[in-house]
Amino acid sequence: MAGVRDHHTKRTYSLSTGATHSSSRTSILLLSLLCTASLYLAFSLFKSPSLSPTFHSLSDNRTPCNYSEGKWIYDPTVRSPPRYDSTCKEIFKGWNCIASNKSNAFEIIKWRWKPNECDLPQFDPVAFLRLYRNTNIGFVGDSLNRNMFVSLFCTLKRVSGEVRKWRPVGADRGFTFLQYNLTIAYHRTNLLARYGSWLASDSNGKLESLGYKEGYRVDVDVPDGTWAEAPTFHDILILNTGHWWWAPSKFDPVKSPMLFFEKGLPLVPPVSPDVGLDMVLRHMTSFVERKSRPGTVLFFRTQSPRHFEGGDWDQGGSCQRLQPLMPQQVEELFALKNNATNVETRLVNQHLYKALKSSTFHVLDITHMSEYRADAHPSTSGGKKHDDCMHWCLPGLTDVWNDLFIAQLKRVKVKS
Numbered sequence: 113m114a115g116v117r118d119h120h121t122k123r124t125y126s127l128s129t130g131a132t133h134s135s136s137r138t139s140i141l142l143l144s145l146l147c148t149a150s151l152y153l154a155f156s157l158f159k160s161p162s163l164s165p166t167f168h169s170l171s172d173n174r175t176p177c178n179y180s181e182g183k184w185i186y187d188p189t190v191r192s193p194p195r196y197d198s199t200c201k202e203i204f205k206g207w208n209c210i211a212s213n214k215s216n217a218f219e220i221i222k223w224r225w226k227p228n229e230c231d232l233p234q235f236d237p238v239a240f241l242r243l244y245r246n247t248n249i250g251f252v253g254d255s256l257n258r259n260m261f262v263s264l265f266c267t268l269k270r271v272s273g274e275v276r277k278w279r280p281v282g283a284d285r286g287f288t289f290l291q292y293n294l295t296i297a298y299h300r301t302n303l304l305a306r307y308g309s310w311l312a313s314d315s316n317g318k319l320e321s322l323g324y325k326e327g328y329r330v331d332v333d334v335p336d337g338t339w340a341e342a343p344t345f346h347d348i349l350i351l352n353t354g355h356w357w358w359a360p361s362k363f364d365p366v367k368s369p370m371l372f373f374e375k376g377l378p379l380v381p382p383v384s385p386d387v388g389l390d391m392v393l394r395h396m397t398s399f400v401e402r403k404s405r406p407g408t409v410l411f412f413r414t415q416s417p418r419h420f421e422g423g424d425w426d427q428g429g430s431c432q433r434l435q436p437l438m439p440q441q442v443e444e445l446f447a448l449k450n451n452a453t454n455v456e457t458r459l460v461n462q463h464l465y466k467a468l469k470s471s472t473f474h475v476l477d478i479t480h481m482s483e484y485r486a487d488a489h490p491s492t493s494g495g496k497k498h499d500d501c502m503h504w505c506l507p508g509l510t511d512v513w514n515d516l517f518i519a520q521l522k523r524v525k526v527k528s
């Protein structure tokens with residue numbers, strides 16, 4: 113039934129956009145209505161189960177709805193009853209905006225993402241647990257992937273309380289929902305590739321002879337130990353990396369630069385972080401493809417936007433908005449040509465798309481929908497010296513990322 117509805121919306125949409133040259137809005141509306149009505153009529157003829165293959169072959173020809181294009185709609189009923197609340201113990205204190213009394217903590221979850229051509233419904237946790245019995249799901253990446261992992265955990269915990277807490281194959285944290293034997297785990301890794309501090313030691317070394325004294329050695333072809341076994345354990349993987357590649361406070365280009373190694377040897381001449389990122393993405397995606405079992409579903413999540421305004425995180429930047437941004441504000445903040453504070457958002461994505469094009473990873477594109485949500489960060493309620501305009505309040509936006517993840521997972525499973 114959902115497919116039928118999608119099909120309607122799609123047709124109605126393309127018709128009405130196709131007709132924008134027409135001077136009369138009324139006639140567009142009428143046309144859309146007529147078309148919708150006739151499609152309803154047509155499909156009601158196909159309701160008998162024996163005819164459903166006909167419908168499937170029809171639906172295969174259409175391009176699937178693009179979940180990334182849409183808008184946020186204020187809908188006070190949307191999270192009632194809530195998926196979970198501030199008592200979920202996995203919520204990191206700094207992200208628990210309800211407990212820390214952020215003024216708009218309850219407003220954040222009243223916005224619903226409406227893709228232009230379809231709906232993105234809140235996923236049904238009980239149906240999900242049933243469907244993915246005996247399945248292992250691994251989140252591999254930085255704290256933003258943990259933010260998403262916690263949202264999924266809290267949503268599932270609410271409907272299935274019996275859990276075993278453990279750490280499968282190097283995970284930072286993991287849980288099995290015992291009634292369904294479904295395991296979810298978070299593997300912490302900042303760069304995906306292994307890295308550690310590097311000090312000049314060998315006076316004949318190549319980096320030493322170029323004058324390098326200290327920095328971080330990044331092995332572009334070696335996965336971090338925290339997740340190296342994850343591809344053989346999990347049935348579904350969600351990877352991310354991005355924030356740490358644009359973190360000059362840690363990887364200071366002069367005082368503590370990233371020094372890239374391949375096959376155990378330093379790359380000389382040294383390459384810049386954005387070249388290093390391309391190499392890491394290429395090596396890590398092919399590592400996962402080689403190591404994972406056949407049938408493993410691979411996702412790569414796109415970059416999560418930050419919303420620092422009035423300076424970067426360490427320059428007094430803040431995010432005090434109480435409502436999502438308007439489209440033109442999104443462009444001001446994120447357009448590459450403006451080179452503003454949070455410009456890394458779309459830059460990272462350029463690298464990701466380039467690397468993923470020739471891979472078997474599915475892209476989980478959360479960037480654009482999240483760019484609107486300047487209102488959904490912990491901000492001053494994060495309890496830190498600086499405002500947190502990078503992570504997301506829970507409950508909050510990453511709940512919707514999980515809706516998207518699960519909707520896309522269904523598409524993949526239907527195809528295979």
Ligand SMILES: *[C@@H]1O[C@H](CO)[C@@H](O)[C@H](O)[C@H]1NC(C)=O
Nearest residue numbers: 175177178179180181477480
């Ligand atoms: C979906 O829309 C976004 C934003 O317009 C675009 O960048 C992306 O390429 C589209 N994705 C697909 C699969 O067409």
Ligand SMILES: *[C@@H]1O[C@H](CO)[C@@H](O)[C@H](O)[C@H]1NC(C)=O
Nearest residue numbers: 209210211212213214493495
């Ligand atoms: C939030 O408000 C409640 C009730 O007013 C109060 O008990 C609690 O200490 C506040 N929490 C924080 C972190 O300010």
Ligand SMILES: *[C@@H]1O[C@H](CO)[C@@H](O)[C@H](O)[C@H]1NC(C)=O
Nearest residue numbers: 245246247248293294295347
């Ligand atoms: C639980 O699921 C895992 C696979 O994810 C499987 O290896 C194991 O046999 C399952 N356990 C039971 C009791 O079914």
Ligand SMILES: *[C@@H]1O[C@H](CO)[C@@H](O)[C@H](O)[C@H]1NC(C)=O
Nearest residue numbers: 424448449450451452453455
């Ligand atoms: C963007 O701005 C930064 C400083 O904020 C500057 O260092 C960099 O060169 C700029 N990049 C471009 C492409 O203009």
